[in-house]
Amino acid sequence: MRYLILFLFLVITNLSNAQSVTQKYNSLYNRYEYFNETGNMIGYKTYNSLLKQWEFYSSDDSKRKTDFGSYVSPINLNLVYSSLQSRQSRYDENRKIAENYVIDLALNIYNSSESVSKGDYYSSLFIEEINETATFRNIDFSKTNQANVAIKVIKEVFIEFKEKYFN
Incomplete structure (x- = not known):
């Protein structure tokens, strides 16, 4: 009975925590890209051979700076x-x-x-x-x-x- 309860507990916790991130390898850029459940890329990781470590870069749009300031005309x-x-x-x-x-x-x-x-x-x-x-x-x-x-x-x-x- 104890094993049955433990088995059910593991199955329920496993089902409740469904996969929310997918990892795909991009051979063009030689990196792993991570996508959320809607298919949007949320980040990628590349291997830094100099430091011999994996580096993760987030592609969160809220962290990007898209305001380049006001336009200054090169001609008066x-x-x-x-x-x-x-x-x-x-x-x-x-x-x-x-x-x-x-x-x-x-x-x-x-x-x-x-x-x-x-x-x-x-x-x-x-x-x-x-x-x-x-x-x-x-x-x-x-x-x-x-x-x-x-x-x-x-x-x-x-x-x-x-x-x-x-x-």
């Missing part, structure tokens, strides 16, 4: 925006100055012509010559010194045009 976007805005406004201003200069010279050609039809013809011909000038196309109007070069080129084309058609 406000500075980039303000500099590009400034450059665009200089480009617009210098381009408008050059365009107004071309229009004034075209009007000068138009007014110095003998008739309206010749004025239209010569002023449109002058604007075409300005557009065909290669140096005028490659000028960056956001830089004031290059915009001044553009105005000099326009003035040279105007002088050549006047000598060619009006002298």
